[in-house]
Amino acid sequence: MALRRLVVVVVVAAVAASCRQGLAFPAMSALPGLPVAGLAVGFYNATCPQVEELVLAEMRDIVQRDWTLGPALLRFMFHDCLVRGCDASIMLISRNRTGEQDAAPSYGLRGYDEIEQIKAKVEEECPMTVSCADIIAMAARDAVYLSQGPRYPVETGRRDGKVSVMCDANNDLPPPFSNxxxxxTxxxxxxxxxxxxxxxxxxxxxxxxxxxxxxxxxxxxxxxxxxxxxxxxxxxxxxxxxxxxxxxxxxxxxxxxxxxxxxxxxxxxxxxxxxxxxxxxxxxxxxxxxxxxxxxxxxxxxxxxxxxxxxxxxxMTNMGRIEVLTGDNGEIRKTCGAHVD
Ligand code: HEM
CATH class of the missing domain: 1.10.420.10 (Peroxidase, domain 2)
Incomplete structure (x- = not known):
């Protein structure tokens, strides 16, 4: 056990040394509860009116196959939004293993293939229209709904980021031993x-x-x-x-x-x-x-x-507004899991 503690201390120290900032030097985000320009319920009403049904149908298929993927996809939105905002940066792949997916807090995160599955379905009907970040937010809501929770309205209009950095995930996601x-904070x-x-x-x-x-x-x-x-x-x-x-x-x-x-x-x-x-x-x-x-x-x-x-x-609406890219910022990708290096 002492060895485990030592390993944890060494790993944390290594992370702190290689990551530029930590909890003590935060970047402030938008004020809580305030609407964000460019985000709206029904953002795709004109461009992809069936998107919510498409996502729900895929989510039904996914949780029927394996119900544990529902909770996994709810957690997925938390990990997306807390790190660089809700911009699907968690989906980006780093060949050098220095992306968010490679960070310790992402260990055990599941749902990458399922987000890609939903995105592929949406692309068939509405090519290059719906962002991966919005798909993550809708999938999380449907995970809640399909486990007998509320089906609340989801704001959409996010665009996808192009940057994914391991240190951001190490810095911004609270560990389970947090007080x-x-x-x-x-x-x-x-x-x-x-x-x-x-x-x-x-x-x-x-x-x-x-x-x-x-x-x-x-x-x-x-x-x-x-x-x-x-x-x-x-x-x-x-x-x-x-x-x-x-x-x-x-x-x-x-x-x-x-x-x-x-x-x-x-x-x-x-x-x-x-x-x-x-x-x-x-x-x-x-x-x-x-x-x-x-x-x-x-x-x-x-x-x-x-x-x-x-x-x-x-x-969930508040979380879904964290540091979002809207308007001309970011991009809409064909597949969510693009390579960053
Ligand atoms: C408050 C700080 C939080 C901490 C420290 C925390 C930590 C964790 C940890 C360590 C796990 C287990 C992961 C694993 O072993 O694979 C977990 C699972 C989970 N977390 Fe959190 N979490 C937090 C907040 C949240 C939030 C805000 C959400 C969603 C909005 C969330 C949703 C989930 C879900 C649904 C699971 C189960 C995942 C699965 O079954 O695969 N958590 N969380």
Whole structure:
């Protein structure tokens, strides 16, 4: 375990040395909640009116094949939008392995082929019209909808970026051991507030995580103690220890994040956080702030998901506005996975 910590420290130090900036020197994004010129619900009404149905049909096909791809595609939008904005830069391929896809936080990210599948379908009917960034945003919404969540309106009109840098992903994506202060900073530098943080974290009501992302921090070496996180529910911790063996590095065994309904978009996540059965330190950290903890507590006790669903629509819209390219900026590509080097 000490060796693992050492490896993590060395890797983090190497990243910090090679990446120019970190959390402390953020670039500010647009103000939260404000509309962005060039983005609109129904942007393709005149140029590709059937695009939303096309994306939904492909998403149905994808999740019928493998339901776990729904959560993967929801996470995909988070990784796209937090790094250089929602510009599909996560799809760009670096032959030198220095792109966003090669960054440590992208490890385990799935959905590249599926975004390409949807894009190919859209290209058949509306060539060179719809951006990959918009397809990522629509696919994420449909992933939520197809797991019984809300079908909220998605703003479109984004264009695709041409730059993908590993360091940006290392710097801008919060690690799962983040505390509440760090989480709020990671979000605020992108123009997102505490409410976006607690609402968007509710995405962890679907999907799964690899043992390597939480086992050391929560089960085997909490805060370097060599033991388990004392705030973690003991019964839950015991079941996690059965799934995730001690001392394994890069353990890609997966466990579901929502203990009761991992494929249903519901309030299960908040019940887990409230009862100390959430997976990541970053989930549990929501209980360490008076505003986010009050929200968790209210959602954990709520009889209906309606409030969460309408908050989620707003928060996803806010996230979808981060640093977007519109108008003549960026480009529309035929395929999303272009090479950058
Ligand atoms: C608040 C900070 C966040 C942290 C630290 C975080 C961290 C993580 C980690 C470590 C995983 C497991 C990945 C793996 O093992 O393959 C994960 C999974 C996931 N995350 Fe987050 N996440 C955060 C916010 C978000 C947001 C804002 C969204 C969506 C809007 C999101 C959606 C998801 C989904 C759906 C999964 C499951 C993916 C799958 O099943 O393949 N996360 N997250």
């Amino acid at each position: 509440i202060v760090d989480l709020k 990671y979000f605020s530098v992108k123009g997102l507030g505490w409410k976006d943080l607690v609402v968007l974290s509710g995405s962890h009501t679907i999907g799964r995580a690899q043992c390597s992302t939480f086992a050391a921090d929560r089960l085997y070496n909490f805060s370097g103690s060599g033991g388990q996180d004392p705030s973690l529910n003991k019964t839950y911790a015991a079941s996690l220890r059965e799934a995730c063996e001690a001392g394994l590095q890069n353990d890609n065994t997966t466990v579901y994040m929502d203990t009761s309904s991992p494929s249903t978009f519901d309030l299960g996540y908040y019940r887990d956080v409230y009862s100390n059965t959430s997976l990541f330190l970053s989930d549990q950290a929501l209980m360490h702030d008076r505003w986010t903890s009050a929200y968790v507590e209210r959602m954990a006790a709520a009889a209906s998901p309606d409030e969460f669903f309408s908050d989620y629509a707003v928060a």
